[in-house]
Amino acid sequence: MAKPRSAPVLDRELADLPPAVRWRQWMGRVEAVIFASPQPVGREDLAKLVGEGANLDLLIDDIRAELVDRPYDLVAVAGRWQHRTRPAFAGAIRASELTAAPRPELTPLEATVLLAIGYFQPVTRGELSKMFGREVSRDLIANLRSDGFVGTGPRSPQPGAPYTYVTTPGFLEHFGFQTLRDLPDLEMLEDAGLLSKARLLAEDLQAVPGEGEGEDDAVEEAEDISVFGGAFDD
Template sequence: MGRPKRNDADAFFDSDLADLPVAARWREWMLRIEAAIFAATSPVPRETLARIVGDDARLDDLIADLQAELRARPYELAFVAGGYQLRTRPRFASAIRLAHGDRIEDAGPPALTRTEMLALAGIAYLQPATRAALSRHAGREISRDVLGALKRHGLIAAALRAPEPGAPLAWVTTGRFLEAFGLASLRELPDLERLQDEGFDPSNESRLDRLWPMVDADNEGEDGGSFEE
């Protein structure tokens, strides 16, 4: 795939920086990438970043250098939900929530009850999934209130009406779900069949951490820590 065509605004932007020494040019490209991602409210696609560096720039190497530079910082450059995003590291999630509550999306997954987390896991693996299907999967009733809470957090959305009696809503996860759990795509979900082969029971919420290894381990307690009943 070639580079996107330049519009009139692009014509005034010097992406190549050919007049700079090699080291200074590389540094400026790194800073531009960081600035573009820092200013974004959602993950920045690779194609967008390619527009702000020169034709001869090795974007993957620039991103790798930037990631290496951020290793000592409380945030990292990660590929999530189809783009790049600066994200605070999971071990700082509790400090961010203490200071800002759930108003800061980059604080990781929002505080969920164990039933909400169980329903979210069911939707992630079964989607599109109806409430009845989620209840069967969980081995307990998944209420409309539970789904409403997940929807308010922006983690799920109603995708369609299932071809069943009563045409119930079928639910899917959203881009916000990928962002919250640090996933590039749904393909990065833990392999449920492998976990089940190892004895994991998806209806047993006491081992939900097996499904979500990306959740802040520092907050795990006997009842899941990161989640609130």
């Protein structure tokens, strides 16, 4: 039986190199691994490539400085690093039709519900329905879960202990957010009349009928919320 191949031993310290050359080597390693990875790369993985005394933040800063005139950049997404093309070239990329993996298509309603989950998480489906003044269906939540944008949070202390929903790192990665603080301004939602935090917190708000029912006409008002159709565009 063949023995499993062991990982190659990497000289992280490069102690035999002059400091300037050593730094350039570390920069090259970090950029190469990020470039080769189909997913954003975390700090823990990058730390395995460089010496104990290397400052990853400064290495990233130096890499980004060299990319300033390039059509792509090294960006932080969900606490990890990934190469991303610059927004100015989005039109050319779309025209080329060469994008490797098109992102899931979200309806305007799905995009807005996803925003609401991002702002108010952990939040129940009933609370989302109250915010929108209509039922947010199980099917809609299931679509967001299958796309990797939403996960299950803790049970709510409300009667019946309904599930809550939270956004995932995949949500941040997909839309290029470093943290939830990068979400569009909440006032956009309230000014457009799409949801109201005050309404959600109103004590006399009645539960939306049909909480457990399937979706009936949840996407028929797409035109009314089309303002968010481009909320996550490049």
